Each structure stands twice: as C-alpha cells, then as structure tokens.
Amino acid sequence: MSLKQNILESATRLFATNGFKNTSISAISRHSGAAEGTIFHHFKNKEDVFLCALNRAKGLIINEVDDKINNRQFDTGLEMVEAVINVYFYLSEAWGMELALLHRSHSYELASVNDACRTTIETIYNCFLNAISEGIIIGKQDGSIGDVAPSKTAVIIFGMLNGLLRFNAENIFPVHSLYFDILQACKKILANSCDEVQV
Template structure:
C-alpha cells in the first residue's frame, strides 16, 4: 500500500517538477512516509523512475489489447486505426506519466543498454510491430498496396504518432479528435490500393 502511494506521489512530483528537481525528502513528505520507507521499497530514486516507466509500458500494452478485443476490427485497416486510436487515447489519458517519458527520460537516460531506455523502446517496438502486422495483413487482404514496406510505414506512422502526442503534451498544438482523424485518413490514402 505504501509502495503504491510512493509511486503515485513520485509520478505526480516528477511530472510537475522533473526527476532532478524532486528530492527524496520532498517525495517522502508529500507521500506521508518517512524517507527511509522509500528505500525499504525501492533501492534508489532511479528505481522508482524505472518502476513508473515499466508500469506505463505494462498498462499501455494491456489497454491496446483490451481495445482491440472490444472493438473487434474486421480488417487490417480497422486494426491499424484501432491501434493508432488506442495509443493516442492512452497517452492523453496518462498525460502525467508520459511527461516522464517525454521530458525526463531523454535527458536522464538514453544509453542503449539502460533499463529505462529499453522499457521505452519496448513501448515503441510493441506498437510499431502491431502497425507492421496490420499493414502486412492488409497487403494479404488486398486492401493495402503491395509495394508498401510494412516496416517503413509502421516506423513512419509510429514516429508521426509520437510526434503528435508530444506536440499535444507540450501544448504546441491543441488536442482534438480532428487531428487524429486527419492522421488516420492521410495514412489510409497512402497505404490503400484504391
């Protein structure tokens, strides 16, 4: 129970103040625990950060799987659209947690062998693989052009989505379903045989 309170408080403080500007003494005070209690649950402040990123990854994967199960897309384009929408909605819904990824992770970490980097890469790879599979299925169904590189388009689409959610997160553009609809329609036009 205290572990969850520490994590919730850390997510909020890291999102508000940044990782480097959140001493464990403040975290303990805000969580209503002794500073030593933090270190009974986590080895270091970095361990808290890693746990938060891992939790985001786990929840994102679970949410996408549930969304696809409930939506039950009938063809590859619908599956592609469902993955895009579920990723976008998840990031909007978990804005606080994604501020860790968008702001602190790139500056705090970034070594290719670092645990946090690997967790973030798993998020990217998971979603990109779903997009790639959908494109490959669409090619087999005859609704996506044969000359399309599934990997290249999956990477471009994921990069577009990451850029979009970052721009929304930082307030560079307003969050709207219209922009998401435009992204989906644009990629559909690029991919389809019609």
C-alpha cells in the first residue's frame, strides 16, 4: 500500500469516528505514521484530505455496486432491489468507515458550499437510487413489483436504509438485527397497489 493510501485509510477512520472538526492533521500523522510534512506534500489541507478520503470511499462503494448489482443478471426486478438492500447492509460491515463518512454532519455541511463534495456524495447515493429504480422498473414489467412510482419509491426505500444505517454508524441503535424486518417492509412497499394505500 502506498503512503498516500495509508494516510487516506487513517484519515477515513479518524473522520468517520471523531468527525471532521475533532480530527487534526497531527492525529492523522500519528495514526498513519506519516510525518505532517508528508501529509501536506500529498494534500493541500485537512479539507483536501477529507475530500480525497470521500473520493476513495466513492470508488470502493461504486466498485462493489457494479460487481454485485450492475454486472449481474437477476430473475426479477424484486430480486434486484433485494440485492441492492443486501449490498447496502454488506457495505455497512465491509466498508463501515467509508459509509460513516457520508453520515457525518461535516459531509453535508461541506457539500452545501463545495461542489466537488456535493457531486461525490450525489454520485454515491445515485448509484444506489438508480439501481433500486431500475429494479422497480424491471419488476413492474415482470410482475414482481406492484404499481409504484420508480423514482419516488427508490428514494423512500433508500432513505429508510440510509437513515437506519446512520443510527448504526452513530451507535444509536443496532439495526443489523432488523435486516429481515427491513426487507419485509420494502417488499410491502413494492407490492403496494395504489388502492391499497391508506394515507
């Protein structure tokens, strides 16, 4: 592993665990074993380290989604949506620190003023939203999914997943024990026909 990658892995862990404001360059230096001068040789400032860590996370996450969703064939659209849910849970375990970067408040604060950060976060979220939406479209055609609006339903399902896993990332509530309940809730949403919905 290169020194720069080692710095990014250390920074990812510290930003995900302590947040942006509570992570200093000296802490990244201590954790990675790289001198502060070496860190500044590779990165302009702490924000640049954060953005590079976020971009690294984006690459890892998108590669997993491509491998486990986009490059696979599914028998039904419902099976595809279930696979997206499985992948999101898998990533929360395998790449927990990388996903935790997305759940820290600094990511959203920075995204509101930094286009590169906003684009990175949107790209990560859109890879999941697009896969769910595509699964819904396929499922409506093959009959495995009811008459639901693909884009809106994808946002609802992903919002539920993302919100629950944020609880997990913040150690508020252990959501992995709810996996089958979440899967059943998503199946009910996807099976819904308009006349069954009571608002």
